[in-house]
Amino acid sequence: MNHAPIHVTRTFLPPREEYLHWLDKAYSSHVLTNNGPIHRELEETLRARFDVPHLRLMANGTLALQLAIRALGITGKVITTPFSYVATTSAILWEGCTPVFVDIDPKTCCIDPNLIEAAITPDTSAILATHVYGIPCDVEAIDAIAKKHGLKVIYDAAHAFDVEYKGKSILAWGDASTLSFHATKLFHTVEGGAVVLHDEEADKRLQLLRSFGHIADEHFTLGINAKLSEVHAAMGMAVLPHVARLIESRRNVAKRYDQLLNGRYARPMLPTGALSNEAYYPILLPDGASRKRVMDHLSVNGIYTRRYFYPALNKLPYVSSPAMPRAEWAADVVLALPTYFELEPEDVERIARKILEVG
Ligand SMILES: Cc1ncc(COP(=O)(O)O)c(C=O)c1O
Numbered sequence: 001m002n003h004a005p006i007h008v009t010r011t012f013l014p015p016r017e018e019y020l021h022w023l024d025k026a027y028s029s030h031v032l033t034n035n036g037p038i039h040r041e042l043e044e045t046l047r048a049r050f051d052v053p054h055l056r057l058m059a060n061g062t063l064a065l066q067l068a069i070r071a072l073g074i075t076g077k078v079i080t081t082p083f084s085y086v087a088t089t090s091a092i093l094w095e096g097c098t099p100v101f102v103d104i105d106p107k108t109c110c111i112d113p114n115l116i117e118a119a120i121t122p123d124t125s126a127i128l129a130t131h132v133y134g135i136p137c138d139v140e141a142i143d144a145i146a147k148k149h150g151l152k153v154i155y156d157a158a159h160a161f162d163v164e165y166k167g168k169s170i171l172a173w174g175d176a177s178t179l180s181f182h183a184t185k186l187f188h189t190v191e192g193g194a195v196v197l198h199d200e201e202a203d204k205r206l207q208l209l210r211s212f213g214h215i216a217d218e219h220f221t222l223g224i225n226a227k228l229s230e231v232h233a234a235m236g237m238a239v240l241p242h243v244a245r246l247i248e249s250r251r252n253v254a255k256r257y258d259q260l261l262n263g264r265y266a267r268p269m270l271p272t273g274a275l276s277n278e279a280y281y282p283i284l285l286p287d288g289a290s291r292k293r294v295m296d297h298l299s300v301n302g303i304y305t306r307r308y309f310y311p312a313l314n315k316l317p318y319v320s321s322p323a324m325p326r327a328e329w330a331a332d333v334v335l336a337l338p339t340y341f342e343l344e345p346e347d348v349e350r351i352a353r354k355i356l357e358v359g
Pocket of ligand 1: 060061062063085088130156158159180181
């Protein structure tokens with residue numbers, strides 16, 4: 001029997017008429033960008049949803065990271081995780097800072113706070129950590145270290161839309177959090193992102209940085225164009241009402257994988273007190289050879305998984321770093337399995353069956 005190919009994710013498209021409803025508003029206002037009414041509405045809706053003091057939309061999650069670094073005045077060395085998407089590291093380098101990698105906790109795959117203090121030097125100014133797969137970092141330990149050493153903290157929360165920790169949005173932690181609203185993410189605006197800040201002055205700087213550094217004829221700082229258009233914000237407003245059921249459907253997929261794989265493979269663990277958004281379903285195979293065997297077997301059967309993330313970022317050709325054995329291990333053995341809205345139960349069953357045939 002021939003099956004349609006299954007990819008690791010599938011972009012959610014809201015009903016056409018719902019997107020058109022928002023596009024019609026852009027047609028009526030005749031404003032397509034520059035902080036238009038839909039942009040303002042999405043910005044305020046998300047700020048209130050997460051109950052954070054400041055949230056600014058950005059053109060993408062990479063610029064969100066870069067401008068968060070800049071708005072907080074971070075320079076010199078930035079302690080960061082080697083297990084994330086490349087943008088976490090590239091943003092540090094692009095802003096003229098130096099990434100200093102600290103290995104991960106193999107249980108959560110997030111940065112290990114027990115290793116951070118040994119990496120701090122007089123020119124360390126910040127920690128940039130990722131809530132990888134939406135699994136919260138050990139925010140309490142990181143907060144204590146940052147306070148003790150006077151460091152800023154940025155969380156790359158690209159995967160953490162609607163993730164909660166101890167009953168509050170995970171975005172409540174750190175000096176800044178950044179989000180990605182890329183089409184592959186749980187909530188999306190096609191391309192897009194956001195920066196959450198807790199300090200009003202930093203938020204004012206961020207708004208200038210996002211918009212060329214000037215207001216009318218007055219130029220205050222070097223800026224860039226990181227604005228999100230009305231057309232993108234319109235997609236966000238159309239997707240937003242569906243997010244709860246997008247999470248619910250992924251939760252059902254995760255439960256089914258859990259039943260079918262029956263604890264056979266380790267998985268990055270959620271800390272106590274965290275509420276997952278189920279955005280990803282990564283498994284950790286026993287070793288690189290079995291990861292490859294499973295991935296290849298799925299692929300010949302039209303099921304496309306992803307090594308999310310590979311390589312460990314300390315191995316990028318443009319950084320220099322000592323080995324990070326745990327991150328390199330995770331990059332070698334991890335496989336993100338397909339999960340998305342409307343992934344059919346029989347597809348989940350077929351995927352699990354194919355894994356168990358060779359895994
Ligand atoms: C952890 C992480 N950080 C940053 C980004 C960059 O976001 P964007 O693609 O919106 O630039 C991504 C995107 O995939 C990501 O997964």
